[in-house]
Amino acid sequence: MKTGQKARVLEILGGPGLENRLMSMGIYPGREITKFSHFALRGPVTIKIGRSVVAIGHGMARKIIVEAE
Numbered sequence: 001m002k003t004g005q006k007a008r009v010l011e012i013l014g015g016p017g018l019e020n021r022l023m024s025m026g027i028y029p030g031r032e033i034t035k036f037s038h039f040a041l042r043g044p045v046t047i048k049i050g051r052s053v054v055a056i057g058h059g060m061a062r063k064i065i066v067e068a069e
Contacts, residue, residue, distance in 0.1 A: 001035040007066035008032050014063045025054045027064065 001007055009031045012019050019028075026049040027033065036046040036053055045061040047054055 001066065001068060003035055003037055005068055006032060006034045007068045009064060010067050011065040012063060013065060018060065018063060022056075022060070022064070025056070026050065026052060027054075027056075032069075033066070 009027060009029050011029060012022055012027075022028065027047070031049065034048040036048045038045045038058075042058040044055040044057055047056065047061075
């Protein structure tokens with residue numbers, strides 16, 4: 001995703017631990033997210049979910065399958 005782009009979460013590729021962690025942040029299938037920013041060299045990715053902004057690791061972000069709008 002590009003910075004500022006909106007997408008809908010389709011699937012989370014990971015075990016129950018990852019799914020639970022992301023769900024506790026409000027990231028789950030069917031939810032709309034917006035990529036807020038990212039840092040070079042595989043740093044954290046900042047995502048806007050509703051009115052909240054969360055930062056997640058690059059590896060975790062790669063396991064979130066989205067459909068861009």
